[in-house]
Amino acid sequence: xxxxxxxxxxxxxxxxxxxxxxxxxxxxxxxxxxxxxxxxxxxxxxxxxxxxxxxxxxxxxxxxxxxxxxxxxxxxxxxxxxxxxxxxxxxxxxxxxxxxxxxxxxxxxxxxxxxxxxxxxxxxxxxxxxxxxxxxxxxxxxxxxxxxxxxxxxxxxxxxxxxxxxxxxxxxxxxxxxxxxxxxxxxxxxxxxxxxxxxxxxxxxxxxxxxxxxxxxxxxxxxxxxxxxxxxxxxxxxxxxxxxxxxxxxxxxxxxxxxxxxxxxxxxxxxx
Amino acid sequence: xxxxxxxxxxxxxxxxxxxxxxxxxxxxxxxxxxxxxxxxxxxxxxxxxxxxxxxxxxxxxxxxxxxxxxxxxxxxxxxxxxxxxxxxxxxxxxxxxxxxxxxxxxxxxxxxxxxxxxxxxxxxxxxxxxxxxxxxxxxxxxxxxxxxxxxxxxxxxxxxxxxxxxxxxxxxxxxxxxxxxxxxxxxxxxxxxxxxxxxxxxxxxxxxxxxxxxxxxxxxxxxxxxxxxxxxxxxxxxxxxxxxxxxxxxxxxxxxxxxxxxxxxxx
Numbered sequence: 001x002x003x004x005x006x007x008x009x010x011x012x013x014x015x016x017x018x019x020x021x022x023x024x025x026x027x028x029x030x031x032x033x034x035x036x037x038x039x040x041x042x043x044x045x046x047x048x049x050x051x052x053x054x055x056x057x058x059x060x061x062x063x064x065x066x067x068x069x070x071x072x073x074x075x076x077x078x079x080x081x082x083x084x085x086x087x088x089x090x091x092x093x094x095x096x097x098x099x100x101x102x103x104x105x106x107x108x109x110x111x112x113x114x115x116x117x118x119x120x121x122x123x124x125x126x127x128x129x130x131x132x133x134x135x136x137x138x139x140x141x142x143x144x145x146x147x148x149x150x151x152x153x154x155x156x157x158x159x160x161x162x163x164x165x166x167x168x169x170x171x172x173x174x175x176x177x178x179x180x181x182x183x184x185x186x187x188x189x190x191x192x193x194x195x196x197x198x199x200x201x202x203x204x205x206x207x208x209x210x211x212x213x214x215x216x217x218x219x220x221x222x223x224x225x226x227x228x229x230x231x232x233x234x235x236x237x238x239x240x241x242x243x244x245x246x247x248x249x250x251x252x253x254x255x256x257x258x259x260x261x262x263x264x265x266x267x268x269x270x271x272x
Numbered sequence: 273x274x275x276x277x278x279x280x281x282x283x284x285x286x287x288x289x290x291x292x293x294x295x296x297x298x299x300x301x302x303x304x305x306x307x308x309x310x311x312x313x314x315x316x317x318x319x320x321x322x323x324x325x326x327x328x329x330x331x332x333x334x335x336x337x338x339x340x341x342x343x344x345x346x347x348x349x350x351x352x353x354x355x356x357x358x359x360x361x362x363x364x365x366x367x368x369x370x371x372x373x374x375x376x377x378x379x380x381x382x383x384x385x386x387x388x389x390x391x392x393x394x395x396x397x398x399x400x401x402x403x404x405x406x407x408x409x410x411x412x413x414x415x416x417x418x419x420x421x422x423x424x425x426x427x428x429x430x431x432x433x434x435x436x437x438x439x440x441x442x443x444x445x446x447x448x449x450x451x452x453x454x455x456x457x458x459x460x461x462x463x464x465x466x467x468x469x470x471x472x473x474x475x476x477x478x479x480x481x482x483x484x485x486x487x488x489x490x491x492x493x494x495x496x497x498x499x500x501x502x503x504x505x506x507x508x509x510x511x512x513x514x515x516x517x518x519x520x521x522x523x524x525x526x527x528x529x530x531x532x533x534x535x536x537x538x539x
Contacts, residue, residue, distance in 0.1 A: 050496055074498055082496040089486045090493035094437045095405060101508035103497040114508040136440040150497060 001189055002026040002049060002158065007058035009044060009212075017056070018044040020212040026191065028157070031184045033200035033220075034193045036209035037234035045209065046162045046193045050080040063157065078107065081151030083164040087143035096138075096146055097122070097131040103154040114153075121152040124186075125179050141172025145179055158189045165194060173199075197224075198238045201259040208233055221256045240264045247271075280340060280396065281403050287516060288330035288401045293410025295517040300398045302524045307390050309531055312538070313383045318531045319390050322524070323397065330401050340396035341389060348385055355381040408432045413511055426502025434490070442483065449478045 004024040010017040018041045026032055036042040047053040048060050051067040063079050065072040084090050093099045097118050104114045122128045125145040135143060144164055151159065161180065165173045177199060184190045192199065200206050206223040208216040210233040216223055224230070224241045237245070240261050244254050247268070258267045283289075288296075306319045327334070341348075361376025399407070412429030419425055450460070453474045460471050 052492060052496065074500065077496060077498045082493075084489060084493055084496075086486075086489055088441050089489035092437060092490070092494060092497075093405070093433055098405065098508070102494075102499075105506055105508060106498040106500065108504040108506050111506060111508055111510050114506070118508065134440075135437070136444075147493075154498065 001028040001063060002191075003059075003061040004045075004048070005059045005061070007048060007055040007060060009048065009053060009056050011044075016212065018212050019048070019055070021058070022212070022214055023058075024207065024214060024217070026189065028189055029187055030205060031190045031203045032192070032205045032207060033203040034191060034207045034209060035195060035197060035200060035235060037195060040209040040233070041212040042193045042209045043162055044212075046082070046160050046191065049158070049160055049191070050077050050082050052082075078154050079156050080158045080160060081148075081154055081156035082160045082162060083144065083147050083151060085163040085166050087140045087147065087167060090147050091135045091143060091150070094134050094136075096127065096133050096135055099135060099146060100149045100153050103150055107154070117153045117155070118149075121149040124152060124183070125149045139172060140168045141175040144168065144172065144176050148176075148179060148183075152183075156188075158191065159183060160191045160193070162193045163195070164192075165196065165199060195235070197230075197235060197241075201238060201240075208235070210234075220259055224259065225256050280336065280399050282332060282336060282400050283403075284331060284401065286330045286401070288326060288332075288397075290516065291401075291520055292511050292513050292517045293402050293406040294414050294511060295513070295520055296398055296402055297407075297410050297414060299520060299524045300394065302528055303394045304391065306528055306531055307387055307394070309528075309535060310387070311535065313379060313386065315531065315534060316386050316390065318527060318534070319394070322527050323390065323394055326394075326397050330397065332397070332400050336400055337393050337396060340400075341392055344388070344392060348388060351388065352381045352385050355384050404436050405433070408436070409507070409509070409511060426505070430502075438486070441486075442479065445482060446475055446479050449475050 002025070004022050007019055007022045008017050009019040020041075022041075022045065024045075034042045034045060044053060048055060048067065049062060051060075051073045054068050060067045062076050065076050065079075067073070067076060091099050092102050100118045100121050101114050104117050109117070118131075119128070122131055125148050127142065127145055127149060130138065130142065130146075135146065138146065147164075148159070159180070161176075165176055168176060173196075180190055180192070181202070192203070194200065201220050203220055206216070206218065206220055207214055208223060208229070215233060216226060216229055224237050227237070227245060230237055236242075238259070240259060240263075244258050244264060244267075247254055252271055254264075254267045258264050303319060303322060306322065307316075310316050310319065327337070356373070356377050357371070359374070359377035359380045361372075361374030363375035364372045365375055365378075366373035402410070408429050411432070412425055415423060415425035415428065454460070458471065458474055460468065462468075463471070
């Protein structure tokens, strides 16, 4: 569904390329986390998916369309919804439902169809009751859910979250992650760019980026076992994995499949 | 402070609230023409009657009109005095040697004051009964014919929409910066006016820089949501010109007609 072919990208005036010969394939319906510390190239990678950035060399193909062709940009952006970090800087209008309608309005869709899309999108993020509220009265988590609703109204097949949880408090973060998970269950392909490893335990796959390269691409189970590689990439594994690894060092045997608190509790109890 | 975006809009369900914003803007312009056509003080009765009619139909309380006049009270007093002092005339009521108070000057002072009060009260009727969003839509639609002359009607409306959206955000931001500067020992309260204006610089510059960053991020987000200018764009909320709108326009035109007839008859 998304295909990166030997993509290299260099920002203007930069010495090092931000992406360096990246090849990646993301299947339809998967839930993929892209992790890496600041400047690892993970956001640059995300911005290639909907053609906000175009590769200096190599190609990106989304749903069979190449991003470097001008006429493909609009269809690609309709397929790839992208949510950004700052909840305040991605809402365009004052009233919630007007903002959700912004995307479909850009596509020139009939007013009645927009109305039903807006209602549907607000319902699927659980914000129906806020339709006529002013956006500046909402919390950060609610604003991000509105941003997601605005994306859903475009009926995309892929949802990219570019550090969308970074500026939220823990409850807002949970709100957003729960929303995204439920969307994934309905068949949406989800790409989550983040530096919080806690958020990645339930993904199908984790892509670890460092210095513009993909250094590891595997299931959470496998990635969290690569203790040295994570440390090299300046990434902190989730607390549960840290506890698991510490216990292992003490000589207890705990399987790789232990990732979240529940699984850890189940694995630790018999040891007591 | 945070509600400033909604301007002075008072939500309501009256006939005036329900009128198409285009109609209200047009009526507003007709009303302005009306107040400027008046050449003698007693003819202000016509625009005044029109205003009162609007007020009654919209069920807007008089106190909101009073509130909109409050900021210009000093201007009104100043204008009144200026006209009183500098208008000449025949009918001298009081002679102080260096200055004469004339009947004409008193009439002229009242005339100018009433005109400004009527103008501001009428303008606030528009903003009191029309949400800023509807107002923006109305302006965009009314200016659309000017696109023939490459007038950027859509861009203008989009700028207004975004400005309305970001006023509360920037207010919050400036409050944060202010607190941050105060925590670093900045003093915003003491000193004369020049000192105090100068002390605003450490707030304005970071605010300016962050606005640019916001603009950049917003542009990226808008592009990601398929924004590509006004070309081929539709709207969810359609403006509808109803019978009520036609009726309202006809009434306004009737008022102007009556006024013109009166002006011609009593030259």
